[in-house]
Amino acid sequence: MKIFCKACFFLLVLCFVVPFYNLSLPHLFFISLVSLFPFFVNMWLVPGGFAWRNPTLNPTKIPGPVGWPFLGILPKMGPHAHRKLASLASSMGATRLMAFSLGSTRVVITSHPEIAKEILCGSAFSDRPIKKSASLLMFERAIGFAPSGKYWRHLRRIAANHMFSPKGVLSLECLRQRVCDQMMEKMSKEMSVKGVVELRGILQKSSLRNVIGSVFGSGLALDIEEELGFMVKEGYELISEFYWGDYFPIRVLDFTGVKRRCHKLTLKVKRLVGQIIEKRRSEDKDNGRNDYLSVLLSLPEEDELTHADMVAVLWEMIFRGTDTVAILLEWIMARMVLHQDIQAKAQDEIEELVGQHRPVQDSDIPNLGYVRAIVKEVLRLHPPGPLLSWARLSTHDVQLGKFFVPAGTTAMVNMWAITHDPSIWKNPWDFKPERFIEEDFPIMGSDLRLAPFGSGRRVCPGKSLGLATVNLWLARLLQQYKWLPSTNVDLSECLKLSLELKRPLKCLAVVR
Numbered sequence: 001m002k003i004f005c006k007a008c009f010f011l012l013v014l015c016f017v018v019p020f021y022n023l024s025l026p027h028l029f030f031i032s033l034v035s036l037f038p039f040f041v042n043m044w045l046v047p048g049g050f051a052w053r054n055p056t057l058n059p060t061k062i063p064g065p066v067g068w069p070f071l072g073i074l075p076k077m078g079p080h081a082h083r084k085l086a087s088l089a090s091s092m093g094a095t096r097l098m099a100f101s102l103g104s105t106r107v108v109i110t111s112h113p114e115i116a117k118e119i120l121c122g123s124a125f126s127d128r129p130i131k132k133s134a135s136l137l138m139f140e141r142a143i144g145f146a147p148s149g150k151y152w153r154h155l156r157r158i159a160a161n162h163m164f165s166p167k168g169v170l171s172l173e174c175l176r177q178r179v180c181d182q183m184m185e186k187m188s189k190e191m192s193v194k195g196v197v198e199l200r201g202i203l204q205k206s207s208l209r210n211v212i213g214s215v216f217g218s219g220l221a222l223d224i225e226e227e228l229g230f231m232v233k234e235g236y237e238l239i240s241e242f243y244w245g246d247y248f249p250i251r252v253l254d255f256t257g258v259k260r261r262c263h264k265l266t267l268k269v270k271r272l273v274g275q276i277i278e279k280r281r282s283e284d285k286d287n288g289r290n291d292y293l294s295v296l297l298s299l300p301e302e303d304e305l306t307h308a309d310m311v312a313v314l315w316e317m318i319f320r321g322t323d324t325v326a327i328l329l330e331w332i333m334a335r336m337v338l339h340q341d342i343q344a345k346a347q348d349e350i351e352e353l354v355g356q357h358r359p360v361q362d363s364d365i366p367n368l369g370y371v372r373a374i375v376k377e378v379l380r381l382h383p384p385g386p387l388l389s390w391a392r393l394s395t396h397d398v399q400l401g402k403f404f405v406p407a408g409t410t411a412m413v414n415m416w417a418i419t420h421d422p423s424i425w426k427n428p429w430d431f432k433p434e435r436f437i438e439e440d441f442p443i444m445g446s447d448l449r450l451a452p453f454g455s456g457r458r459v460c461p462g463k464s465l466g467l468a469t470v471n472l473w474l475a476r477l478l479q480q481y482k483w484l485p486s487t488n489v490d491l492s493e494c495l496k497l498s499l500e501l502k503r504p505l506k507c508l509a510v511v512r
């Protein structure tokens with residue numbers, strides 16, 4: 001209102017000045033710029049920038065960059081956003097909490113474990129801001145983006161009691177082993193045909209097959225599996241795509257075609273997943289299956305999900321379960337190829353505790369401390385979600401440390417900054433799995449110095465399943481092959497929905 005009054009006053013002044021002095025257009029432009037300066041000062045030059053322009057929103061003066069007028073720091077959010085945000089926070093002395101603007105979206109970010117715990121585990125931030133693409137792709141009706149009410153709790157309970165329960169994870173070992181056999185067969189073939197293995201495609205396909213197996217069981221036709229793979233890839237691109245409407249409360253034209261592509265993909269998902277559900281409904285119920293679809297179909301009447309919600313829930317599981325595991329394994333293998341001494345040490349451990357006469361099993365993993373330490377160290381140096389993938393949203397006003405954060409603020413945790421902080425981690429840039437042998441560090445969310453799966457009520461429900469897969473597959477890859485670089489290993493990174501290696505890793509797999 002104050003700004004509106006000033007603008008009216010400014011127009012009134014112009015109405016008198018222009019005819020009186022007979023000004024030319026460049027003069028007028030200059031005068032406008034000078035006169036508008038106070039508005040800019042008011043609207044933009046405040047800690048945190050444009051979205052924090054109303055002083056009642058930031059009474060405790062959370063420090064932060066002013067950024068660009070209207071855009072805030074949107075131009076800085078690219079493939080290295082986690083690094084840029086970390087260096088901004090440390091240069092402004094705002095590691096505990098920093099305010100900034102993404103268009104008109106108000107955001108706070110922490111690079112400190114204490115405040116991270118308050119954000120992730122407190123009740124104020126149990127919702128997520130939802131991007132247009134995520135909403136169009138039905139994720140609002142699945143665990144990841146459903147508001148934290150009765151429906152979301154219901155979905156989490158079903159998932160925790162079945163697919164992600166310790167018994168559920170254990171019962172999927174056969175599937176993990178079978179997919180791993182097929183994966184290694186493909187690697188051998190590629191090695192003998194091309195003389196080099198490009199891991200990304202093989203890891204993606206194997207991870208997809210693994211998650212499809214746990215969601216739909218075995219026996220899905222190959223062409224359906226392939227189509228699901230294309231859908232996950234397209235969904236991943238769409239969610240990572242920039243969309244103006246996510247940052248400004250206006251209806252924007254669909255210049256980039258994101259909305260159109262989302263609608264098209266959603267129709268495909270509904271058709272394909274819908275068909276799989278209908279086919280299963282027509283089958284005998286006592287078929288002995290233990291996959292997630294069977295669980296959903298045999299829920300008691302009071303817990304049943306509608307057909308549309310079931311499609312959304314199954315689709316989300318496949319979508320979330322595929323990339324995270326494949327991306328993490330590619331990072332691990334890049335480190336194995338780069339650090340031959342560490343690779344050899346892990347192989348010695350496997351040799352000593354399992355040998356070569358049988359493949360590593362889930363039950364061996366608790367004894368393979370060094371292999372598990374490697375996984376932890378890669379999660380520390382290259383967390384797949386450096387900003388914890390999807391942010392949180394404050395549902396009411398809240399105090400974070402000494403700062404006041406108003407309702408409706410997006411909150412992020414810069415896990416990458418925390419795991420690279422020299423005041424928390426000794427020599428944080430070194431790849432040193434030994435640090436996790438010296439100290440048995442929990443990584444499931446209880447200690448925020450390393451929480452790659454998040455923490456609190458919205459912590460990743462798939463963490464045990466994801467880790468079981470990564471630990472087993474890594475141990476088996478190291479048991480079977482010696483991994484060597486084919487060219488220089490390039491550790492450049494690129495942040496999309498997850499933090500990926502910028503260039504796919506190519507290496508040599510030599511049978512041991």
Ligand code: HEM
Nearest residue numbers: 143144320321324385388452453454455458459460462466
């Ligand atoms: C290495 C593997 C994985 C990593 C690093 C990872 C990481 C994460 C992170 C950081 C979050 C956000 C947590 C928060 O806000 O506190 C999350 C949420 C989630 N993850 Fe994972 N994840 C992995 C594997 C999986 C798998 C295998 C599945 C399913 C099959 C899965 C399903 C989900 C779901 C549904 C959510 C949303 C939870 C909610 O909002 O209530 N994740 N994950």
